[in-house]
Amino acid sequence: MPVKASEYGEKDITPNERSMAEVTSVYQLSDVQPTDWVFVALQSLIEQYSCITNKRDRTYQSNRPLTRYEFAVELNVCINAIYQQQVNQLSQLPQVDIAKIKRLQDEFAIELLSLQNHMEVLEMKTANLKSKQFSTTTTLSGSIVAVVSGLTGDSADGNSDTQIESNIALNYRARLNLITSLTGKDRLLVRLQSSNRVPNFNGASGTNMTRLSFEVGNTNDKLDINLLEYRFPVSESLNLYLFANAASHHYYATVLNPYFASFGGAKGSPSRFLERNPIYRIGFISPAGVAAVYNVNQAIRLDLGYLAENAGNLNEGLFRGTYSALAQLSFKPAQNLELGLTYLRNYSADGNLLHRTGSNFSNIPFGANVPLVSNAYGMEALWRIAPKMSVSGWFGYINAERVDGIDSEADIINYAVNFAFLDLFKESAIGGLGLGVPPKVVSNTIASREDRETGLHLEAFYQFPITDNITLIPGIIYLINPNHNDNDGDIFVGTIRTVFNF
Template identity: 70%
Template sequence: MKAIPSGIASLHAQTTPVSQLSDVQPTDWAFEALRSLVERYSCLTGYPDNTYRGNRGLTRYEFAARLNACLNSIRVELSLDELPTIQRLENEFAAELSALQGRVETLENKATELEYNQFSTTTKLSGSIVLVASDLTGDRADSNPDTRIDSNLAFNHRTRLNLITSFTGKDRLLVRLQSSNRVPNFNGISGTNTTRLSFEVGNTDNSFDLNLLEYRFPVSDRLNLYLFGNSASHHYYATVVNPFFASFGGAKGSPSRFLERNPIYRIGFISPAGIAAVYQPNKAIRLDLGYLAENAAIPTEGLFGSTYSALAQLSFKPSSNLEFGLTYLRNYSPDGNLLHRTGSLFSNIPFGTGVPLVSNAYGFEAYWQINSRMAISGWFGYIDANRVDRIDGNANTINYAVNLAFPDLFKQNAVGGLGFGMPPKVIQNTNSDREDTGTGFHFEAFYEYPLTENIKVIPGIIYLTNPDHNETNGDIFVGTVRTVFNF
């Protein structure tokens, strides 16, 4: 006889003594019958949680399966008066057992067909679509308090398809295709990088481009190496110690580019390649190392002849709800643009366009989940930039943030967020004309609400004071509603 389907057979994974069934009492009318089946015939009874669920309804198919399990497990010699009963039961449920066997054969055929026609034996496809309605209002950041932002409600998308392949079961090849119809930062109408949103990953005019090519493989149980073919960023391998606000291209968390993570992780790139390593000697300590180069594919520039960024980060996680990070990043920008694209214009281009520079950036990040319903994270970042064109020049930039997250707010798997910070600001520059004389602040709130397991809605609002760290610029409000589809 064909084996019972695993979905039914799993209900009888072990012979459980009746005395260990939590929902069966000696006073139950069927207690002796159950005990006889177990002790005399070694029938498999009970669920894995040591319950029998005797009041649960039973189909004839399920009864046939249970009967078949008992008949197959009998190991004692039956008395003559028991044989007619056994034969009668087998005859009465012959049709159900035959149908059950047919169902098993059908399932086996379908499984064979699926295996033969599957997309790949080694590659899985996943993706996310972010649909965004956004608008902003307020004073344009152009040092003129009389100009207003001319904007209308915009509707855009960011779509990603991830092809994930493993050749050994421990490695991972990630090929990401991406499409978007959004020119970043509201096409520049605000006049400041501080209004840039987290889902703005670059405009492809609705065509799919190769957005990321990454291969990760283990060297040992404690060391993983990463190879990046293009579009890499340090946060792809390094922990940013900001779990509830990290946005993953707008698919969750913060609505803004600034509060996703410390801006120093972004320094230097548009589409680099490179190599990285993650070493974890134990569960509490992690070391992230990476080197990325903007024009690695161009033979005349390669890994070391153009914009590069090298990161070293040590993070300490003494418990599951507490983490600290110390970050160092060195960057060379021959065009003079740090390209973190947050904060003021001067914090991105401290000495002017085309003035080459070397920068050393330092960061401290922290995260503490106070309890199951509240977490706090934050950082401080410092950038020391120096001209390298035989003219003395130095600029210092700082930024900081504090974020509050409220997991399971009003609904399981929902997240509420409140964020505050100061985007990158130049506090000292040998060229005093390129210092930020004012101080602007960033406030935001969002609520990540899951409609289903694969669909969520994330409304958010951003309030900016003294945008671009210029006191002549009036306040700006930004509103967004993201609808995210994951598959």
């Protein structure tokens, strides 16, 4: 009774039936109207046997015309469901219903045959993919980022006559992601990475304001374990994360900056600063830790995390060394608007906040190897103004205090606004314009470590998909008063990224 490969398979099709399947008549192009007998007959079967259960009340309430193929899909689902019900119940259908089903099958024989052929093709493709898959429990994906970059302008050393000495650099970063699920709902991520060093421009420029989003360390072309993360659900609303190394708060917390931020800088903003509010970065080079994401409902989300720099060190562990704890509440007061409130507590044994953006003083407010604690607060927002335009931004404030017995504190702020233009000149392309003030020390008990002027960061990039697997991203960064010092001239940073995904 249901459509089966054994009944309507390719080997059983006669030349005459094949000819009928290949030629579409004018009658076959007509839609099935709600008043047609076939429509009424199917509706009665659905109501009697509840054979289409994706309807909320298990009844067929469509009052619009259906194409013959759409009708055949519904018919096939219903017939198969009725057949399975009879097998389970070991009972026979009434003759009147058998006759009704037979007449419907005869009326839509060509459409049902076409549907079966499509199903067989899909089954063959699925079987082929399964035979070639990497593992039954593990998927493999990867990316290669090739970067041409350079900078020019005045070195941020307080002397307007010192020019940057830098050549054009060509670098790469390759990553392999092994994602394993043991239960179907959990995820184990093992990220392997190989690179020659994507340049850290703060050495050439004298400021962290020139650092790039996709900057990575040098593995000397060897493949290292770059990240080890395990995520599993406690309930439908709560997910827990365990990080063994190289974690960051933005790996689990939403940063409300979707078109500028990315997981590792492969796409989005060319700069480290405009990827996300710098307070998410505070405290670490390669920490381990735990995190939780709780979706209170569709509009409210709570992110919690605790990361420790030397968690594997018996002398420091999770709680006696450099650490960072985050709590964030994000909510959607409207469908196109999202807001976030972030708090982060940090202890740094060497006195470096390590957000690695902004001025030198904003990273090390009291000097090297002066231990400190900091409390950071952030307000983030994302507004989707139109289907193809959004604006995002933030304000961040850090209060840092010495903990070496000397009473001293510093206040650090930063803020930014980003504009994203979707499908710009091409589908899936993204244009980005951003501007802001990178982290700046606005007050410090040590007056000599305040930033007296205000620098400005401006950038533009265009994310252009050449194919489904290749993306080209040119970008430019323009810095005014680098290091928040008007004695330093402007700096330009240019990048061209080519991203290969597989």
